[in-house]
Amino acid sequence: MPGNRPLDVQLSRRQMLQLGTGMAVLGLAGACSSPDATEGAIGPDSPQVRAYAEAEARRFPGGTPVAYALTAAQTDVDIAGTRTAAWLYNTQLPGPILRATVGDRVQVRFRNQLPDPTTVHWHGLAIRNDMDGVPDVTQAPIPAGDEFVYDFIPPDPGTYWYHTHGDLQRGRGLYGALIVDDPRAAAAYDTEFVVALSDWLTDRTPTQVFDQLRGGGMASMPGPDMTSAALGGDAGDVRYPVYLVNGRPPADPAVFTARPGQRARIRLINAGDDTAFRVALGGHRLTVTDTDGFPVEPVDTDSVLIGMGERYDAVVTLQDGVFPLVAVAEGKGAQGFAVVRTGGGAAPDLAVTPGELTAPPLTVADLRATDAARLPVVDPSVTLEASLGGDMKRYTWTVNGQAYPDHAPLAVHSDQRVRLVYTNTTTMWHPMHLHGHTFAVARSDGSGPRKDTVIVLPGQTVAVDIDTTNPGQWITHCHNDYHLAAGMATIFSYLS
Structure with missing residues (x-):
């Protein structure tokens, strides 16, 4: 059973510059210092990255082309009768669901019709470094009016998502689900609900909120109504006027339909900027089966706590009727709301609080990786420290004492077992994400779940184990978009 116990142990602050086609993509990666002058950073255009891509193509020779x-363009959206300015993919909020099968050759032709440069990041996928979508690290920013073709092979099945990695752009609406199916696995469910959760500004832009935070504006700072025991104290930095489920507010909810007795797979994605969600389906218990795309030993729970960037999959046998799917904005006194309908009847009140929300939610501490998903138990060949710090008065967030783009790279070599230790010295929680890899939450018996994003509570340490099999320059950062913009990031840097 889940318990209320500790959890296991967008881009830079500057405006992105429109760069010419001749720019060296290693703007940051090439600046990484090395412990040995004879070693150099393995960049996205390196022979090692090309060799990785070729090896993946050989590993999946029968992959189907998927285009x-x-x-991305400016538009506006109707949020419960209020027109709100937005930046969207294909004029949709969220963006369209992209779907592929393990081993497919996925090509996404991306056109930037925004006024600013941008990129697209494929969150959670261990793909080739030059397709990861981080400006100035893995590629040049895509200028306004230009386009770029992302070309990659998804190696693992599961629930993933895509989003901009431009500075403070995601909160304007640039996100969507990416589902990778397993051709070898029989579906253990009858229907599927893809559920993207987000926080939404109606009268300000994320950049305006960030400027207010930097200026010490208290309207966006934690108060008595923005605390959570499950998150170790402060729940967030920003009060939002509305929380969305699949782009819909509680007053105009998304509706998921099925038949009584069907087994539904619910794919939960937290695409928010500053909000953790506690999710429950009224009248039902959830059986959590996967997190961040990888399977765990099934565990039953009334609710699940999901931080920004995380994903959880759960299956549930649906009852007959109409039920609330509630995503409480943890510690913020509001909630997102959707409806699951399997029969007749009136929809629940949008302010309903299901009884399933009263017990402590499931967290990563309650999860164990399946045998097939576990990393082998070996001693790490290198241990790296990522100390998470911050100065709330100046609203600066740091890794190892430096605010990105200033950073000391975390240097690794290929074919190592690396233990990365995130230590949170701040009074805020941080959902820490590593690009290009799926790590295992470190446990002595090897049972830690495989993840790419993990919550690190205030004053706590979370250690993760990584097999360095994907060469390149990879950012690791807090998935609170305001913390990232204020500097909480560094580079996990492969050296030759």
Whole structure:
């Protein structure tokens, strides 16, 4: 049973510059210092990255070509009768669900019709470094009016998502689900609900909120109504006027339909900027089966706590009727709301509080990786420290004492077992994400779940184990978009 116990142990602050086609993509990676002058950073255009891509193509020789087109553009959306300015993919909120099968050759032609440069990041996928979508690290920013073709092979099944990695752009609406199916696995469910959760500003932009935070504006700072025991204290930095489920507010909820007795797979994605959600389906218990795309030993729970960037999959046998799917904005006194309908009847009140929300939620501490998903138990060949710090008065967030883009790279070599230790010295919680890899939450018996994003509570340490099999320059950062913009990031840097 889940318990209320500790959890296991967008881009830079500057405006992105429109760069010419001749720019060296290693703007940051190439600046990484090395402990040995004879060693150099393995960049996205390196022979090692090309060799990785070729090896992946050989590993999946029968992959089917899958083509998508994405266009990012300015528009506006109707949020419960209020028109709100937005930046969207294909004019949709969230963006369209992209779907592929393990081993497919996915090509996404991306067009940037925004006024600013941008990129697209494929969150959670261990793909080739030059397709990861981080400006100035893995590629040049895509200028306004230009396009870029992302070309990659998804190696693992599961629930993933895509989003901009431009500075403070995600909160304007640039996100969507990416589902990778397993051709070898029989579906253990009858229907599927893809559920993207987000926090939404109606009268300000994320950049305006960030400027207010930097200026010490108390309207966006934690108060008595923004605390959570489950998150170790402060729940967030920003009060939002509305919380969305699949782009819909509680007053105009998304509706998921099925038949009584069907087994539904619920794919939960937290695409928010500053909000953790406690999710429950009224009248039902959830059986959590996966987190961040990888399977865990099934565990039953009334609710699950999901931080920004995390994903949880759960299955549930649906009852007959109409039920609330509630995503409480943890510690913020509000909630997102959707409806699951399997029969007749009136929809629940949008302010309903299901009884399932009263017990402590499931967290990563309650999860164990399946045998097939576990990393082998070996001693790490190197241990790296990532100390998370911050100065709330100046609203600066740091890794190892430096605010990105200033950073001391975390240097690794290929074919190592690396233990990365995130230590939170602040009074805020941080959902820490590593690009290009799926790590194991470190446990002595090897049972830690495989993840790419993990919550680190105030004053706590979370250690993760990583097999360095994907060369390149990879950012690791807090997935609170305001903390990232204020500097909480560094580079996990492969050296030759």
